[in-house]
Amino acid sequence: MALPATGRVGRIAFYGGLFALGALAQGSGLLPEIAYYWPDIEYLGREHLFLVGVSAGLAIGVGVPLGVFLTRPFMRGTAESVMQVVNLGQTIPTLAVLALSMSVLGIGVVPAIFALWVYSLLPIVRNTYAGILNVPPAIHEAARGMGMTNNQILWRIELPNALYVMIAGIRTAVVINIGTAPLAFLIGGGGLGQLIFTGIDLFNTGMMLAGAIPTALMAVVVDFLLGLIAFYFIPRGVNPLR
Amino acid sequence: MIRVEDLQKTFQTERGEVRAVQDVNFEVPEGELCILLGPSGCGKTTTLKMVNRLIPRTSGKIYINERDTDEYDIVELRRHIGYVIQQIGLFPNMTVEENICVVPKMLGWSKKQQHERAADLVNMVALDQSVLSRYPKELSGGQQQRVGLCRGLAGDPPVLLMDEPFGAIDPINREIIQDEFLKMQADLKKTILFVSHDIDEAVKMGDKIAIFRDGKLVQFGTPDNLLAHPVNDFVADFVGGDRELKRMRLIKISEALKREVPTVSATDTLDTAAKKVEQAGANHIVVLDDDGRPEGVLTQGDLDSKGSCGDSAHPLRTTVQSIKDLRTAVSRMFTYNTDWLAVVDDDGKFVGEISYRSITEMLHASRKRGEKKGAA
Ligand SMILES: Nc1ncnc2c1ncn2[C@@H]1O[C@H](COP(=O)(O)OP(=O)(O)O)[C@@H](O)[C@H]1O
Ligand SMILES: [Mg+2]
Numbered sequence: 268m269a270l271p272a273t274g275r276v277g278r279i280a281f282y283g284g285l286f287a288l289g290a291l292a293q294g295s296g297l298l299p300e301i302a303y304y305w306p307d308i309e310y311l312g313r314e315h316l317f318l319v320g321v322s323a324g325l326a327i328g329v330g331v332p333l334g335v336f337l338t339r340p341f342m343r344g345t346a347e348s349v350m351q352v353v354n355l356g357q358t359i360p361t362l363a364v365l366a367l368s369m370s371v372l373g374i375g376v377v378p379a380i381f382a383l384w385v386y387s388l389l390p391i392v393r394n395t396y397a398g399i400l401n402v403p404p405a406i407h408e409a410a411r412g413m414g415m416t417n418n419q420i421l422w423r424i425e426l427p428n429a430l431y432v433m434i435a436g437i438r439t440a441v442v443i444n445i446g447t448a449p450l451a452f453l454i455g456g457g458g459l460g461q462l463i464f465t466g467i468d469l470f471n472t473g474m475m476l477a478g479a480i481p482t483a484l485m486a487v488v489v490d491f492l493l494g495l496i497a498f499y500f501i502p503r504g505v506n507p508l509r
Numbered sequence: 510m511i512r513v514e515d516l517q518k519t520f521q522t523e524r525g526e527v528r529a530v531q532d533v534n535f536e537v538p539e540g541e542l543c544i545l546l547g548p549s550g551c552g553k554t555t556t557l558k559m560v561n562r563l564i565p566r567t568s569g570k571i572y573i574n575e576r577d578t579d580e581y582d583i584v585e586l587r588r589h590i591g592y593v594i595q596q597i598g599l600f601p602n603m604t605v606e607e608n609i610c611v612v613p614k615m616l617g618w619s620k621k622q623q624h625e626r627a628a629d630l631v632n633m634v635a636l637d638q639s640v641l642s643r644y645p646k647e648l649s650g651g652q653q654q655r656v657g658l659c660r661g662l663a664g665d666p667p668v669l670l671m672d673e674p675f676g677a678i679d680p681i682n683r684e685i686i687q688d689e690f691l692k693m694q695a696d697l698k699k700t701i702l703f704v705s706h707d708i709d710e711a712v713k714m715g716d717k718i719a720i721f722r723d724g725k726l727v728q729f730g731t732p733d734n735l736l737a738h739p740v741n742d743f744v745a746d747f748v749g750g751d752r753e754l755k756r757m758r759l760i761k762i763s764e765a766l767k768r769e770v771p772t773v774s775a776t777d778t779l780d781t782a783a784k785k786v787e788q789a790g791a792n793h794i795v796v797l798d799d800d801g802r803p804e805g806v807l808t809q810g811d812l813d814s815k816g817s818c819g820d821s822a823h824p825l826r827t828t829v830q831s832i833k834d835l836r837t838a839v840s841r842m843f844t845y846n847t848d849w850l851a852v853v854d855d856d857g858k859f860v861g862e863i864s865y866r867s868i869t870e871m872l873h874a875s876r877k878r879g880e881k882k883g884a885a
Pocket of ligand 2 (some may be wrong): 554
């Protein structure tokens with residue numbers, strides 16, 4: 268998995284950028300200006316978290332079982348084609364997904380959550396599917412030969428061994444979700460996008476940063492927390508980090 | 510007991526049919542270890558996996574304890590057959606203890622029973638108790654293979670299937686594990702099907718050997734029978750040009766030694782020794798100490814002078830234990846450039862002598878017996 272590595276590089280770059288921005292903000296007197304929007308940040312931040320939490324939660328709730336379902340023996344013939352479609356879905360631009368969602372569900376929170384859900388679903392399904400298929404055949408055979416039922420194999424062997432890859436997928440999905448959520452404002456879903464896009468429209472840099480910086484911080488913090496979970500929660504035997 | 514009747518397996522592949530197993534019949538009695546032996550691709554693994562129904566049969570029957578394996582519930586069947594796979598296949602997400610206790614847990618043993626079982630088993634394969642809390646990735650290949658063996662034995666199954674269980678271990682450690690396993694089997698008396706492609710392993714471990722070629726069973730019998738009477742050139746080639754040397758491994762010195770040989774004690778006179786040598790028509794005589802341990806040897810040249818045997822005896826350069834095999838005896842004869850050895854029991858007491866002659870006679874006689882049995 269190249270994911271943790273790119274994640275680390277990305278994070279370092281991000282902290283660097285953040286520091287530079289902070290310095291710039293202080294120098295140009297932007298910081299007080301951003302602080303001025305604190306009540307908005309708090310309110311919209313909560314909306315943002317709500318969008319992310321619900322859509323990512325639903326994506327996990329649907330994506331993991333779907334990924335598992337695709338690995339079942341009776342799906343062997345069709346699973347690959349489904350994954351092709353899933354991968355294709357990932358290449359559709361976010362805005363297009365939002366637009367499609369709006370054209371079907373109208374405007375508001377529901378179409379926003381739907382679009383974010385679709386977008387986070389893909390990495391979760393893909394990683395669950397790949398994680399389970401990557402469990403070595405020998406391990407599978409040993410489990411079957413010892414008389415484990417299919418259910419026992421799923422819960423005791425396949426899921427624990429795929430857990431690291433699955434959580435990596437969830438991490439990717441949630442971080443992308445947080446970064447994409449500002450677009451929800453465009454279809455009336457609220458969130459920190461309101462400050463960002465309004466700020467851009469009004470050429471108000473302070474306002475824009477008041478939306479952008481908390482969004483970025485949220486992504487970093489959530490990614491960090493999920494990293495902690497991955498580190499401590501995944502058994503040592505299948506945890507490449509330990 | 511495992512009985513295989515008219516077993517067939519044909520795989521349908523893109524390149525056509527592969528007849529992996531054809532018309533195989535054999536029976537392994539209760540408590541015996543049967544080796545499935547043959548070159549790579551001859552159908553050993555396929556045969557093995559049809560016993561616990563990991564591979565469905567094309568036709569034929571397999572009985573375990575007189576009951577058709579088709580009649581068992583598949584999960585129940587597998588939980589009562591220990592399975593040790595070629596690739597070890599330990600579960601990476603579980604500790605060694607959890608790995609070992611997979612079947613006991615499914616059989617509903619208590620936590621305490623499970624833990625005790627795991628502790629006993631690692632002890633039995635000479636691993637330290639500290640491995641119990643480790644994960645498979647923290648073990649060497651040899652250690653993993655031992656754990657795989659423990660896992661196969663954990664539910665105390667009456668029947669065990671083992672697919673090249675010691676394949677991943679270096680030759681030195683393999684010998685050690687084989688010895689440990691044989692010791693265990695002497696106590697446990699499991700009915701075992703054991704896949705191997707190594708004739709030496711087969712001769713050492715097997716009560717019976719089934720030699721396969723291209724999916725067919727070409728010969729089934731005891732190791733000695735196979736070595737002494739290969740049914741065709743294929744088997745003869747496979748067991749090797751040195752098959753008589755391999756047979757020597759199968760026979761204990763105690764079976765071939767000559768017990769009625771003259772001895773004297775250290776305090777006897779040389780006269781007494783000379784008389785005994787003449788009577789027996791021997792060319793040497795072993796001198797024993799008070800406890801009956803061999804102390805030295807007198808040869809014909811030493812017997813002409815006067816005095817006690819103890820004073821004139823030459824020290825014995827080596828002795829051999831009667832529980833060792835003939836191969837060890839011959840090897841020692843080569844090492845010490847001698848054509849006979851004094852044989853002792855576990856306490857070091859003299860029990861007889863073994864010579865080249867007695868060995869060749871023994872091999873020949875047992876070959877004759879085998880021929881008669883084969884003809885009958
Ligand atoms: N799943 C399978 N599909 C097609 N052919 C197979 C399959 N499994 C085994 N074979 C073929 O059956 C033959 C016997 O294989 P196997 O029992 O694994 O041999 P061995 O264990 O003696 O090395 C080989 O020719 C092998 O290629
Ligand atoms: Mg094989």
